[in-house]
Amino acid sequence: MQFSRKHLGIPYAVFLLVFVAAPLLFLCYYAFTNGQGQFTLRNLSGFFTDPNTLGTLFYSLLVAVVTTVVCLLLAYPVAYILAKSRLRSRSVILMLFIMPMWINFSLRVTALKEILTVIEGNLAMFPFLNAIIGMTYDFLPFMILPIYTTISRLDDALREAAMDLGADSVQTFLRITLPLSVPGIISGISMVFLPAMTNYVILDMLYNSTYIMGSLIGSYFSAYNWNGGSMISLVLLAMICIFTLLTGGGEEETGRGGALL
Amino acid sequence: MDKQTDTIIELHGITKVFEDGFKAVDDFNLEVKRGEFVTFLGPSGCGKTTTLRMIAGFDNPTEGDILLNGSSIIHLPPYKRPINTVFQRYALFPHMNIYENIAFGLRQKKTPGDVIDRKVRRVLDLVDLEGFEKRKIQTLSGGQQQRIAIARALVNEPEILLLDEPLGALDLKMRKEMQLELKNMHRRLGITFIYVTHDQEEALTMSDKIVVMNEGRTQQIGVPEDIYNEPKNAFVADFIGESNIFNGMMTGHLKARFCGGEFDCVDDYEEGTHITAVVRPEDVEITPPGQGTINGVVDSVIFKGMHYEITVLSGKNEMVIQTVHNARRGDRVGLRVDPENIHIMIAEDHTNLFFADVTPDFRLEYNGHRLDTSLTAIIPGSTRKQDGTLVDGSGDVLEPGRIRIQISLQPDDIEMTDDQEAGLVIGTISNLIYKGDHYSYIIHTELEQDFVVNDEFLWNMGDRVSLLMPVDKMKFILKRK
Numbered sequence: 001m002q003f004s005r006k007h008l009g010i011p012y013a014v015f016l017l018v019f020v021a022a023p024l025l026f027l028c029y030y031a032f033t034n035g036q037g038q039f040t041l042r043n044l045s046g047f048f049t050d051p052n053t054l055g056t057l058f059y060s061l062l063v064a065v066v067t068t069v070v071c072l073l074l075a076y077p078v079a080y081i082l083a084k085s086r087l088r089s090r091s092v093i094l095m096l097f098i099m100p101m102w103i104n105f106s107l108r109v110t111a112l113k114e115i116l117t118v119i120e121g122n123l124a125m126f127p128f129l130n131a132i133i134g135m136t137y138d139f140l141p142f143m144i145l146p147i148y149t150t151i152s153r154l155d156d157a158l159r160e161a162a163m164d165l166g167a168d169s170v171q172t173f174l175r176i177t178l179p180l181s182v183p184g185i186i187s188g189i190s191m192v193f194l195p196a197m198t199n200y201v202i203l204d205m206l207y208n209s210t211y212i213m214g215s216l217i218g219s220y221f222s223a224y225n226w227n228g229g230s231m232i233s234l235v236l237l238a239m240i241c242i243f244t245l246l247t248g249g250g251e252e253e254t255g256r257g258g259a260l261l
Numbered sequence: 262m263d264k265q266t267d268t269i270i271e272l273h274g275i276t277k278v279f280e281d282g283f284k285a286v287d288d289f290n291l292e293v294k295r296g297e298f299v300t301f302l303g304p305s306g307c308g309k310t311t312t313l314r315m316i317a318g319f320d321n322p323t324e325g326d327i328l329l330n331g332s333s334i335i336h337l338p339p340y341k342r343p344i345n346t347v348f349q350r351y352a353l354f355p356h357m358n359i360y361e362n363i364a365f366g367l368r369q370k371k372t373p374g375d376v377i378d379r380k381v382r383r384v385l386d387l388v389d390l391e392g393f394e395k396r397k398i399q400t401l402s403g404g405q406q407q408r409i410a411i412a413r414a415l416v417n418e419p420e421i422l423l424l425d426e427p428l429g430a431l432d433l434k435m436r437k438e439m440q441l442e443l444k445n446m447h448r449r450l451g452i453t454f455i456y457v458t459h460d461q462e463e464a465l466t467m468s469d470k471i472v473v474m475n476e477g478r479t480q481q482i483g484v485p486e487d488i489y490n491e492p493k494n495a496f497v498a499d500f501i502g503e504s505n506i507f508n509g510m511m512t513g514h515l516k517a518r519f520c521g522g523e524f525d526c527v528d529d530y531e532e533g534t535h536i537t538a539v540v541r542p543e544d545v546e547i548t549p550p551g552q553g554t555i556n557g558v559v560d561s562v563i564f565k566g567m568h569y570e571i572t573v574l575s576g577k578n579e580m581v582i583q584t585v586h587n588a589r590r591g592d593r594v595g596l597r598v599d600p601e602n603i604h605i606m607i608a609e610d611h612t613n614l615f616f617a618d619v620t621p622d623f624r625l626e627y628n629g630h631r632l633d634t635s636l637t638a639i640i641p642g643s644t645r646k647q648d649g650t651l652v653d654g655s656g657d658v659l660e661p662g663r664i665r666i667q668i669s670l671q672p673d674d675i676e677m678t679d680d681q682e683a684g685l686v687i688g689t690i691s692n693l694i695y696k697g698d699h700y701s702y703i704i705h706t707e708l709e710q711d712f713v714v715n716d717e718f719l720w721n722m723g724d725r726v727s728l729l730m731p732v733d734k735m736k737f738i739l740k741r742k
Contacts, residue, residue: 157352160319163339164346165366165417175365179356 027237030230043231053216053232060212063128064196067135068143071192072185074136075143079184080177082144083151094148098141105138109205112137116206123207131210134202139195143188150184151177186247194240268331269295269453270316270421275325277311277477285311287477289325293421293455293470298447300456302464303474304500309457310349312474313423316455317346329420340369345414346423350430351406353398359385359409360394366417384412387446404435411446421453428463440466461501465489473497494609498539505540505580508608508711510692510703517605518691520578521709522555524598528605533692535703535713537608542570542583544602553595559588576709577616611701611713613670616740619661623651627668628686628708632732639666639737653739667738672701672715674734677726684727688712690720704728 034040047053078097082090100108116130117123123130154177162172200214213236220229275289286308293299301309314320316327318339326333334342345366353362360381367377385391388408398406407427414422424443428436444467447454458464464471465485473480473488473496480500481493492498495506509519511534517526519538530536550556557575571582573594580596588594617627623645625632637643642654651659681687688706700719704712704726712728720726 155350155352157348157350158354160317160339161346161348161352161354161413162365163319164317164344165413166340166369167365168338168340171369176354180354 027230027234030226031234032231034227043227044235046228047231047235056211056213056216059210060197060214063131063135063210063212064193066132067139067196068189068193070132070136071140071143072188075140075147075188076181076185079144079147080151080181083148083154094144097144100137101141106205109134109138109202113206124209127208127210130206131203131208131212134206134208135196135199138199138202139192142191142195146187146191147181147184150181150187154180190244190247194243198236267294268292269297269329270455271328272312272316273326273328275312275315275322275327277308277315277320278323285477286315286322289474289477289479291472291479291482293453296451296453298444298454298456298467298469300458300464300468300471301474302458302461302471302500303480304459306476307474308477309459309472309474310425313346313425313455313457316421317344317423318342343420344423345417345419345421346425347407347410347414347427349425349427351410353406353409353413355398357398358394359390359396359398359401362398362409363413363416365413370417380416384416387415388412403431404439407431407439411443415446415450415452419452421455424454424456426457426459428458428460436463443467465501473500475500490604492539492604492606494606495537495539498537498604498606503542503581503583505542505545507538507540507578508611508614508713509536509538510534510705510711511536511605512691515600517603518705518711520555520580521576524554524603525600526603526605527600528603530605530607533694533703535608535611535692535701537606537610539604539606540580540598541602542581543568544598545580545582545584546597546599547571547573547582547584547586547588548595548597550593550595553597555596557594557596559590559592559594562588562590578709579616608713611672613672613675613712615668615670615710617666617668617737619664619666621661623661625666630685632735634732634735634737636666640739659739663741665740667740669736669738670730670734672713674731675712675714676729676731677702677704677714677716677720678729679726681725681727684729686710686730687725687727690722690724690726693720693722 031043032039032041034042082094085093087093112134113123116133120126120130158176158180159172162176163169167175197212198214198217200212200218202208203210203212203215213232217229217232217236220226220232270293272289272291275286276284277286278284289308289312291299301312303309311320315322318334318337318341322335327335329342329344354365357365363381363384364377367380372380381394382391385393388411390405390408390412393401393405393409398409401409407430410427427443428439431439440463443454447467456464456467465488468485470482471485471488472482475496481488481497483491488497488501492501492504498504498506505520507519509517511530511532512518512523513532515526515529517524517528517536517538519536520540524538526538546553555575557573557580560572560574560579562572563570565583568583568585569587571584571588573580573582573596575596582596615627617625617632619636620626623636625634625636625639636651636659637645640651640653640659643651643659645651651661653659678684686706686708688704690702691705691711692703694701696715699715699717702714702716702720704714706712706728714728
């Protein structure tokens with residue numbers, strides 16, 4: 001067989017097959033079968049009828065929305081200032097924002113827990129607030145990076161053109177910079193919103209009682225109800241797909257942001 | 262019309278020093294009349310774009326003042342100046358359609374919708390893109406984007422339109438068309454245009470007035486004909502059109518010696534003045550040998566479509582000629598130039614420029630003398646390959662027959678000696694001027710070249726001297742044939 005560049009892709013294809021495609025098939029299989037391995041739609045109907053599941057879904061959405069909004073409000077000004085600064089050290093400053101991500105996850109969250117304990121005294125008093133703080137702390141860099149990348153790629157001439165045509169700095173920002181940084185914002189949202197719905201490990205480590213979709217799935221699996229857990233995962237996956245399709249343009253930016261990491 | 266209303270914008274002593282200490286513009290002065298088409302012309306980095314940006318308000322001058330209709334606008338931000346810009350890469354807003362792009366400026370001024378409609382349609386008509394309102398920017402060709410950029414600026418009815426190399430990204434044919442269109446637009450609208458380009462032909466075609474700039478300084482301001490026919494210095498002569506530029510000397514009343522011959526000229530300078538002579542390639546006539554002012558041998562002939570470009574070597578001097586008549590390499594010819602077509606300036610820069618030969622074994626020679634240096638040391642990034650060939654930094658092979666090395670040497674660095682064998686070339690002192698603490702000599706060499714040499718000792722006119730030229734003081738420039 002002749003060697004071609006295509007063959008370099010084989011290892012990844014194998015990886016994809018074994019660790020992504022196959023588990024997905026298993027997931028579908030379990031989602032649409034009952035404990036005896038017979039086909040059923042009860043898991044699906046159960047998802048939308050079980051008040052506990054739906055309640056958790058809406059609460060997760062709330063946590064995710066608030067986390068995303070807080071991240072966006074914190075990240076956009078930082079990303080904007082960094083991208084616009086003429087500092088030669090701006091990559092160093094950017095690094096400082098990203099650096100927490102290089103510290104071991106559990107160490108980082110544990111440290112956060114200790115800090116919050118000192119401030120609040122009892123962590124159980126503000127479960128929602130702490131959930132938001134924990135998530136924001138963990139996901140903020142994922143919001144900063146794509147926005148930073150998008151803004152720093154904007155041609156300065158566009159802003160100058162707007163000023164030239166009579167727009168002051170505020171109008172220039174609202175009509176040029178902000179609309180043109182939407183791809184970065186969308187990409188940041190997609191990198192924060194979905195993990196914020198499911199990443200219950202952070203909450204567990206913060207001794208947080210907030211119950212989100214991830215926690216629900218975890219509880220199903222630890223009770224050996226693989227079928228119910230699979231269906232919830234599948235529904236979440238479908239939601240992710242729909243979200244990504246709706247915001248199509250974000251992927252490219254995600255790739256760039258990822259490259260920066 | 263009195264002067265007050267005649268002049269629209271004045272720049273007084275504009276200097277721009279950037280944060281890193283780079284002086285982009287140095288003492289720039291200009292008055293532009295209402296309705297004029299003024300072009301800033303110069304090589305990249307000459308400060309032309311920076312000057313334009315200061316007029317637009319994107320950069321602030323370090324020193325100096327800009328007056329619009331007699332009052333200073335230096336403290337006005339760009340959005341308060343009645344000036345609009347066409348950007349080099351158009352800078353159209355990618356998230357808006359063509360209508361919204363053009364309407365942007367009007368919307369900022371809270372213009373009523375029906376007025377916007379009418380004005381947008383009118384400028385689209387002006388740039389020949391009627392019916393393009395709803396199109397996206399990305400679907401337009403470069404030329405169309407350029408027209409939209411012009412329309413977007415013109416719709417605001419600015420007092421001055423600034424154009425920053427607007428045609429730079431277009432291909433040659435499109436550029437020619439747009440040049441004519443812009444010129445027509447200017448004529449029809451009567452708006453003052455300030456245009457930036459590095460393309461001298463573009464500047465000559467379009468402008469009422471050209472400002473030639475180099476290294477942040479104004480070199481010459483004038484109408485295109487004057488800039489072309491009466492360049493003020495060697496830079497302008499070299500930059501505008503193609504030129505043969507020679508060092509030389511006035512040898513008598515209306516007589517100048519350069520390029521190995523004595524030419525009649527119409528510029529009257531004192532005998533002995535060190536001059537720079539400029540001859541346009543199209544002004545040189547080829548005659549049978551012996552019937553011109555100088556004789557030479559055809560070194561190369563290149564067909565250029567409209568004409569032939571012929572290089573003739575007269576001794577060590579090189580004359581480039583554009584003519585419709587063909588010649589063959591090796592032909593012996595005579596050359597003559599009409600006195601009117603020889604442009605003489607008093608030399609400002611006394612740097613001696615001459616060529617060294619590259620021998621087949623890659624050594625440098627001047628007048629049969631080996632120069633003690635190597636080509637790899639002279640040409641940045643070049644290396645000798647195992648097989649003996651020489652390649653430059655980008656890997657191109659340099660053949661000895663196809664390259665020459667231009668040497669520049671300052672008058673202070675050349676020394677004169679009586680020992681005829683000691684120097685690289687022998688010459689006769691044909692002029693001397695006392696400069697206070699030294700004498701400035703012009704030496705006419707056996708190779709028919711004039712060298713300027715500074716020496717603190719007094720020599721006599723007519724002395725035969727040998728010129729010592731230290732290799733370590735020479736600057737080398739690679740020229741490809």
